[in-house]
Amino acid sequence: MGEMNSKKQETSKTKKRKRTSVTEKLKKEIEKLKTENAEIKDQLLRKVAEFENYKKRTEKEKRELILNANEELIKNILPVIDDLERSLKSKNNNDDSFYKGIELIYSKLMKILSEQGLKKIEAIGTKFDIEKHDAIMQMESKDYDSDYVIDEYEKGYELNGKVIRHSKVVVSK
Numbered sequence: 001m002g003e004m005n006s007k008k009q010e011t012s013k014t015k016k017r018k019r020t021s022v023t024e025k026l027k028k029e030i031e032k033l034k035t036e037n038a039e040i041k042d043q044l045l046r047k048v049a050e051f052e053n054y055k056k057r058t059e060k061e062k063r064e065l066i067l068n069a070n071e072e073l074i075k076n077i078l079p080v081i082d083d084l085e086r087s088l089k090s091k092n093n094n095d096d097s098f099y100k101g102i103e104l105i106y107s108k109l110m111k112i113l114s115e116q117g118l119k120k121i122e123a124i125g126t127k128f129d130i131e132k133h134d135a136i137m138q139m140e141s142k143d144y145d146s147d148y149v150i151d152e153y154e155k156g157y158e159l160n161g162k163v164i165r166h167s168k169v170v171v172s173k
Contacts, residue, residue: 034102075164085106136169
């Protein structure tokens with residue numbers, strides 16, 4: 001009987017060791033799965049952030065594309081605007097209705113282009129700005145300090161805040 005008790009105790013101890021061993025394995029497996037879960041969560045959060053950045057970047061690119069889609073067309077229209085302005089400056093008193101027609105066309109065209117974001121660059125009387133002006137000559141001036149625009153040969157334009165043609169100007173010495 002003592003031998004049976006001894007065997008029962010050994011069997012009981014073996015079962016406890018096995019249970020402890022299984023429990024330890026399960027705990028290790030749980031820790032491993034927790035670590036993997038945390039890594040996957042981290043990767044997922046990074047991918048979500050990456051995707052959000054991608055969406056923002058493409059939205060910004062799309063807005064810029066829409067804003068500047070007409071840039072080439074408007075650049076090609078600028079010489080026509082110059083011609084209309086020259087014809088308005090050389091008003092011939094013989095045909096007042098023709099002059100008024102040209103003036104009407106010019107004002108409608110400028111209104112449409114203004115609605116698209118076109119804006120004339122102010123030049124005369126402003127300090128020379130290399131970002132907006134293209135100096136074609138320098139002259140002495142009694143009326144202006146040095147580095148001020150004193151005359152403009154060709155108007156400059158901005159489209160939605162971006163210079164698409166620099167003003168061609170004369171700058172004071």
